[in-house]
Amino acid sequence: MQDTGTMEAAPAGGAAVDGGYLLEVENVRKEFPGVVALDNVQLRLKRGSVHALMGENGAGKSTLMKIVAGIYTPDSGSFKLRGEDIKLRGPLDALEHGIAMIHQELNLMAPMTVAENIWIRREPTSRFGFIDHGEMRRKTVALFKRLNIDIDPDIQVGTLSVASRQMVEIAKAVSYESDVLIMDEPTSALTEREVDHLFTIIRALREQGKGIIYITHKMNELFEIADECSVFRDGKYIATKASTEVTRDDIIHMMVGREITQMFPKEEVPIGDVVLSAKGLTLKGVFTDVSFDVRAGEILGIAGLVGSGRSNIAETIFGVTPADGGTIELFGKTVRIDSPATAMKHGMAFLTEDRKETGCFLLLDIQENTQMAVLQSGYVKNGFVQQKQLGTDSVEISQALRVKTPDMAEPIINLSGGNQQKVLIARWLLTRPKILILDEPTRGIDVGAKAEIHRLISKLAGQGVGVIMISSEMPEVLGMSDRIMVVHEGRVTGFLDRAEASQVKIMELASH
Template sequence: MSDAFLRFEDISISFPGVKVLDGVSFELHAGEVHALMGENGAGKSTLMKILMGIYHPDAGSVVIGGEPAEIASPSDALSRGISMIHQELNPVLDMRVYENIYLGRELRSSLGLADAKRMRTETDALLKRLEIPIDGNRMMRTLSVAQMQLIEIAKAIAFDSKVVVMDEPTSAITESDVEILFRHINRLRESGVGIIYISHKMEEIFTIADTISVLRDGALIRTAPAAELDEPTLIKLMVGRDLDENFPKREVEIGEPVLTVQGWSSPPLVKDISISLRKGEVLGIGGLVGAGRSEFVESLFGVRPGSSEEPILLKGKPVRIRKPIDAIRYGIALVTEDRKVTGLNLAGSVAENITLVNLNKLFPAGLLRTRTETKIAKDYIDRLRIRTPSHQQLVSRLSGGNQQKVVLSKWLLTEPEIIIFDDPTRGIDIGAKRDIYNLIGELVEKGRSVILISSEMTELMGLSDRIHVFAEGRITGTLDRPDFNQERILELASQFGD
């Protein structure tokens, strides 16, 4: 490899009450894929925000091409050849795909006006080259989370940058899309582009990375060639301890059905779904992105319309769920796929988010008691090991894994009998994942029942008692735990057409 194009030298930064980065140094060479690993809250995203000019370090410097660089803003970073795919998507939903891709760098006509026709043509050519089957003229709000992620990837690649930062780029895309992404990463590497790659998916890291650096609690623990590390060693470097078992499945006696649905539909995608969830069971739902998994559970919860000829049965009794408040009243909770959009009030504190769904129950007289709210929040902060300076911290300031734990706290406080998890570990680290796996085990041990949607095959098979596989809004097959097989699940997930 050539000399380092980019170096971080003794970077430190503190936020009120927390030292987030402490003397971090490492370098990126042209044509190198450098994986940056660590638990949520280790400082990875903060370091990348310093690189992009969003934050400015208290000490240390960023060196580009051998010269210290004061990066004032994201546009300044782009002008220096640095682009980033952010973990949390922030598309302009009321703009079209091509407008998002060229946002802030619009192509202009000879008269100085935005040249929409040319931008659309260039966008369609880019998406075709990247094997992304999306029309550049579509409105962003019509896209799924996975499709928005692909557009963000395309946008970063379109800048012809010398450095591309990829922060959890595969968190919401399919395995086939991951293969396409990796092909483009290899092309970028061959053309001399340096890539900083952040992911919690170990198999990706060992597939694509040349070098790995590990952060823990804001400090650099080790930098080494990927070939010198293995998964157990990497996990220990990240969390500071051994994790002996990937999926701590609890052996629980499965009881009688608690939820029965027959012939359920939610147009236009979900068609004729029949399931039966039993007490103490983890019922997995597998399938490709876009198969109707999220749409099904959202319709069950009353977020979107759904119906069947037969009523929903809860413990054998017919019920009607027309809106989320009905589901909550019947003891059902839904941890949604996108915590930022549908799971949290980002303008609120940790305490306000934890008590959000329970205000009427906790304060029936309509009078908020701060002392009660504080006690509840502190109890859940301790119980779920939420890393936060205080219960008053804005939830938007927490890492992804800790935000997810706040969402879980909010729903656990409702004391639900049935908990639906929709991709609950998307974009969070190995330690936070382990905490959620243990929580699922504790819930079923207490007689609760869980519906688990997961895009990670090993996670789905590791935690579930049964798996329903979805394709095009239908159940194409059901497997019991002794029959779990990755190839069979993928085969069922690919059964398209009537």
């Protein structure tokens, strides 16, 4: 589901169960080296309610939730659960108190099965003390039946799509029978049908009297599922409102402290010659006979449901998974893109969908992550990296993207997910690409940063860069694209020009 522009507040899908506060957070402060992450914030969660937590990246939302889930220890502040004062000694302590968290970056063990992931440290045992795999499977089947999830409990998690892993993570949290359930961007990788399914689960949990804290950047989700909303900005608590009392613009103004007058600053720029032409591209079992052109200065949006093959097409163009058939022409010449290194030599750059698995080097700092892709670029002269110019440009582009960090030496693992995404975008912009492929460029990024990234994409197009942009957010595809290519089950089902494109037409082609 995506933001819908000017949606007004509407009643959430169910009333909160009366019964006072389930969780009360007062005057919580948390500092990291050089950063005040939380400055005496508060949050009150009612029983039987969904409480949305909104704010820009770096506002402190995830930090507070990690404190509530026992991952971080606050510097000061108080917590009450079911009216009783509590102090958490760690994540397991939080779970024992009935607090479970679904993280934005999934924390499942890829080599283990679905059932093993769900019941880790709680495995049923036989009378001889061995793990009872049959019983564990039966418990998983029963849990999935209750949640209407269709995933094989015996399949290895590493073979699942991001969307399926998200549903496993949700099922795992529900399995703890917790009273407080924290969901951090739970729909970022889900299709519209899966989002509807998740909301059905959330409403059922609300009816059972559970309290759900829901972190999201998607405005329509706030109005569809939340009873209340709290807004944080720069580590400070701003306000709490009933979802029926506010509009989308009210929330944005509280989040950013300024008006976002133009979410999609698409500029009309000259469209030049074809810079990339794909003809009959095929990857066995994934997509077939994919053909399209991208011109200098053009933004080609690629739309389609999750699993349609959108990301696979991008990976093939960039050489991550070379094609089994078809041809790629760059600047009028047929080339074989057999690796990302080859693609980069031809002036291509690729921002991947999954920043944790295939993007960030989590143990390195921001400077190193930013510079990771430029060692074959114009910054290398006579075999030496021009460190001074590279350092200056890295800082400038990070500031332009408003990466929130004390300095460039900060380990990227310490940044919020959205700020990690900004660093990855900075990395590829430093390569000065002629063709830029963006797979979910604003996934998990707040509304203010989205506008800045959209402005940068438009600026690059104006400089003659050919841009391919894959997005699950319909307003983003419609607002930023000159043309839209729609993909369904590995086949191109149609192209739409900017003037004729609409959400209805895209969905018709996406489910063709």
